[in-house]
Amino acid sequence: MEAHLQFLVKKKITLSFLIIAFLVFCFLILNKALNKDKTYSPTFQNQKVTYLPDFNLPELFSSNEIQLSEIVKDRDFSLINIWASWCVPCREENDLLKNLSNISSLQNIGINYKDKKKNSINFLNNYGNPFKYNLVDYNGTQSINLGAYGVPETFLINKNRKILLKIIGPINNDHIRKIKEITNG
Amino acid sequence: MVKKKFIILLILFNSVFGNCYSENEPFSKLENDIAKNLRCLICQGQSIYDSNSEFALSMRVYIKDQINSGYSESQIYKILVKKYGQWIVYDPGYSKKTFLLWVIPILFFLLGGAIIYIRIYKKKKT
Amino acid sequence: MMLSNLGFFSLFLGLVSSFTVFFCSVFNIKKNSLKLENKIYKFLTFQFFFVVIGFFILLYSFFTSDFSNATVYNNSHSTKPLFYKITGLWGNHEGSLLLWLLVLTSFILFFFFNSKNEPKNFRLYTLIFHQIIIIGFFIFVLKTSNPFDTLFPIPTEGLGLNPILQDPALAIHPPVLYVGYVGTSIIFASALAAMVTGYVNSIWAKNLKKWVLISWTFLTGGILLGSIWAYYELGWGGFWFWDPVENISLMPWLSLTALLHCISTLEKRGILKSWSIILSIVTFMLSVTGTFLVRSGILNSVHTFANDPSRGIYILIFLFILIFMSFVIFLIFESKNLENKKQIFFLSKETSVLINNWFMIYFLSVVLIGTVYPIFLDVITSEKISIGPPFYNKLLIPFLVPFFLFMSVGPSMNWIKTNLKFEMSYIYYFLLTLIATGITVYYLSQKNLLTIILIFSLVFLIIKTLPNFLKNNTNHSQNLSHLGFAMLMLSILFNSVTSTEIIKNIKVGDSFISKNEKITFKKVIKEEERNYSSIIGIFEIKNNYDKIIKLNPEIRIYNQPVIATSEAAIKTTLFKDRFITINLIKDEQLFNVRYQNKPFMIWIWISTLIIIFGGTFAIFSKKKNYS
Structure with missing residues (x-):
């Protein structure tokens, strides 16, 4: 009887210890979760998609179909920027993109996202045209094909369409520095 | 005056609501079902079906295109998971990462059943 | 400006009264006199009174659109209809916490004046544990979410209330839901007090049952209002999205439903003592966990409050203090409340209650794991996943069939032992169900086997429940709620397959x-x-x-x-x-x-109302002894 009781007490102590350990674990996890960024952005993971898929899109002015794999051959690096005339950050980004078009090994390719032709041409006239090619994604499906989710969004790729850099949201000076490092090096 | 105000409002509407798909075809049940199972990246609490963001609207057209080019529902999920990560689908799927997610509730069920069985059938110790 | 300072001061005095009540109760326990000190009554009333003053000051500020108050400025606007000016008070974090405090303090007052027949020490301990909760929330309000922050210079216009919150159903949703949540705090405090004083028995269970019913009924009502709002206002015809914030209200509901059944067993048979205590504790812990998840911004959901991490860490620590406290008390005092392990027979009401609890806990575990798993996975592996309707459908729906079948036979079991005799009526019930299911399935042209089985089990449940209304020896409020539940499930099922x-x-x-x-x-x-x-x-x-x-x-x-x-x-x-x-x-x-x-x-709304009527009748019904 005595031994049995002792066994029960021991069992109770072990169980309590386990429960407390579990509670402490939960507390630590939740505490850490509090300071984590809750919004999801596909860049943090998904390292598997390293190549941009090839696609055809019409050109803005001429409406001729242009194939991505054809035009990326021209230079060592291509910067693909998804933009729209109705997108406010795209206006601020425009100057930085013009700045980048001076790099000889790099070409800028613009993808006009869900826009009206008139508005986008006006935009390029007013703010300047930093792009060598202006492609049009009228219904936004090609951008989804690229794994993008809004404007502005930018990819830096090489000749083989390997993604070297992916920028969600407007480009800043840090990104410019990175792009210059990659393209000059 | 009222008219002018209304025009301003219309512009506001336009900035709030999206530039939608232009097709006049209604969406099929399959398209709606797929949209319900996808999570919108812009309004992160909503499904593609519930959301009105540009992204969601484009995604619906994308789903339609994929169905028309002969992909099945599960293939479309796979394509999108590859592009955007597991986060985009509401079904967490079966994998090493979600093993515990499926197993813990089932363990609870089995454990509960066992406790009740013991309570009813095990003879009292004297 | 003056008024806001007065409001803050009033809340501060409320906190002082709370501490006074707490210490008075602690000292009163040691005294041998059987009488309670008058001081406790006095300060308990003061505590409530000061919160009421704070509440009315904020209400007045909303009423007059006094934008010198930051809460009013952030959530109201002078052109807003009067009704939404007033309900705007709890449409935000600070104001809703004040409402929460108001309900907390009024409930303990109500409890205290209504428990005069119970043992002195039990009442004092209940008060002590409940004061810990009140003090925790007081400090939370005053320190991290003061509703009386002032602005200078005074803005001329407010920022307005989010229009999707300007809806009658949502306007009364928080008060109803909070009554449900706060009711569980009384259950929690009372359970701990009963443990400490060795008062876990039939009388305690009988008294507690009223509180369980109140919380349960209001929580059901709160969930109903939230769903109605989602249906009318969110715009896409859905009423339940398995969104984390919805799950949070469902979790205490599930454990409360389990407790409601369990507490009757304790009342009638004096068994399941420890289990009743555990359920009481878990229910309130789930309520606080819900508060934590909604207000810390840890969830990625449409309806979380705007928030900052300091609030999150405060509630998290508070939550874990409560959990540890209850755990330690449970360990120490469990032996004081050991039950005489009576034999449970398989065919008995006891078994059906156990089976109900078994399923409720399973459903609870599914919802809980589904809600918090993404948080844990993100911290541990940095992988982000979404858990939505497909997960819940897969884990819940198959288990509903046995649950409905158990539910249809459970209420006709007797306490202790049921002698099952073969009756012709069983065959009638079965045939009737079969015919009704056949007609329904044909009419809705359903081919999915699972849907057909679900319809069959639900129709059986309804057919078995209906005759109970004619019998005198059954619990009619229970019949009503069970019928409502069956109709609810059936309407949801029909709705989802035929929309x-x-x-x-x-x-x-x-x-x-x-x-x-x-x-x-x-x-x-x-x-x-x-x-x-x-x-x-x-x-x-x-x-x-x-x-x-x-x-x-x-x-x-x-x-x-x-x-x-x-x-x-x-x-x-x-x-x-x-x-x-x-x-x-x-x-x-x-x-x-x-x-x-x-x-x-x-019918989804009507059935839920029937469930609520069942609960309401049970609250007001004079206790009868059913066989």
């Missing part, structure tokens, strides 16, 4: 066909209201019998803050809802129109 929808982009003047109805988009009207302007679409729906139904969905642009909402137009009839919403399409003359046929919608 149809058409989404189409059309111009004014166009029309389209849905099933045997012709929907015509007649025209567009523009209207200006005080705090919004709207575009109203005039639609006509004509069916085969040339009956015309008019529906006028709306797009509203609110001016403060500028947010567009889509107001659905819904035509409710006994057997189906017609649901239509419109949206503008940028740069085009087209409107995006969603037309949905949603059968049995009204």
